[in-house]
Amino acid sequence: MKTIFVTGGAKRIGKAIIELFAQDNWRIIIHYNKSASDAEALAESINANNGDSAFVVKGDLDKSDDVQSIVSSVNSISETIDLLVNNASTFYPTPIEDISNDHWDKLIGSNLKGPLFLIQGLKEKLQASKGSIINITDTNLTKGIANYSIYSAAKAGLESITKGLAKELAPEIKVNAISPGAMLEPPDVTWTEEQRNKVIESIPLKRMGTEKDIAETVYFLAHSDYITGQIIKVDGGRSLS
Numbered sequence: 219m220k221t222i223f224v225t226g227g228a229k230r231i232g233k234a235i236i237e238l239f240a241q242d243n244w245r246i247i248i249h250y251n252k253s254a255s256d257a258e259a260l261a262e263s264i265n266a267n268n269g270d271s272a273f274v275v276k277g278d279l280d281k282s283d284d285v286q287s288i289v290s291s292v293n294s295i296s297e298t299i300d301l302l303v304n305n306a307s308t309f310y311p312t313p314i315e316d317i318s319n320d321h322w323d324k325l326i327g328s329n330l331k332g333p334l335f336l337i338q339g340l341k342e343k344l345q346a347s348k349g350s351i352i353n354i355t356d357t358n359l360t361k362g363i364a365n366y367s368i369y370s371a372a373k374a375g376l377e378s379i380t381k382g383l384a385k386e387l388a389p390e391i392k393v394n395a396i397s398p399g400a401m402l403e404p405p406d407v408t409w410t411e412e413q414r415n416k417v418i419e420s421i422p423l424k425r426m427g428t429e430k431d432i433a434e435t436v437y438f439l440a441h442s443d444y445i446t447g448q449i450i451k452v453d454g455g456r457s458l459s
């Protein structure tokens with residue numbers, strides 16, 4: 219049985235990735251930080267169909283000690299790790315005049331530092347299984363996102379790490395990134411009809427992306443044996459305009 223570990227896996231895009239791999243009978247390790255009940259409910263629903271194949275691991279990626287305890291838990295749950303998906307992310311604006319050390323620590327922790335140290339901690343098992351790492355970034359950062367300088371820097375760093383580690387960890391481990399466009403409204407934000415239509419108008423394929431679009435790309439990359447160091451934009455062509 220192959221094993222996938224997804225950070226921020228209790229809800230939204232992370233949950234969709236997990237559900238797709240559960241259908242394919244992978245062992246599932248769901249990471250969460252605050253969404254304990256969603257993570258437990260997801261694991262229970264998978265276990266109801268697939269036996270004891272789903273596990274949950276808690277931790278705050280902003281905290282180095284938590285990252286190390288996540289690594290220990292994942293390594294002790296499964297003899298093998300085939301796929302690490304660095305999906306968890308914190309996303310909020312930081313206009314330059316308001317930026318504090320705390321903003322820096324939070325946005326860099328979840329989007330860049332945490333993923334890097336998870337890769338370090340799970341490297342041996344990924345090497346042994348000739349596995350894959352998939353980092354989830356953001357299409358918008360290539361054009362610059364006003365008021366999101368720390369978030370953009372963190373995601374750009376994650377793309378840079380993707381390319382560097384693709385070389386460093388080859389030939390055993392493949393390292394790629396998926397760069398989503400406009401998929402879901404940010405958590406706790408509801409766009410007006412007008413805002414939504416404006417976004418859709420800017421997308422050549424004339425729709426928002428869905429969780430499924432990202433999950434299917436993760437699935438494709440996980441099953442591909444000759445792609446590494448790539449950043450795959452899943453954005454309906456928005457980055458072209």
Ligand SMILES: NC(=O)c1ccc[n+]([C@@H]2O[C@H](COP(=O)([O-])OP(=O)(O)OC[C@H]3O[C@@H](n4cnc5c(N)ncnc54)[C@H](OP(=O)(O)O)[C@@H]3O)[C@@H](O)[C@H]2O)c1
Binds near residue numbers: 227230251354357
């Ligand atoms: N949604 C979009 O349209 C869009 C667009 C571009 C890129 N993306 C990228 O796609 C990925 C998934 O997007 P999403 O919208 O589904 O993500 P999301 O809902 O914003 O966040 C996913 C999870 O990240 C976890 N998380 C946040 N801070 C954390 C921390 N300090 N420590 C541990 N976990 C933390 C949270 O887990 P808990 O709930 O358990 O705390 C949260 O549920 C992200 O990497 C995002 O940047 C999304």
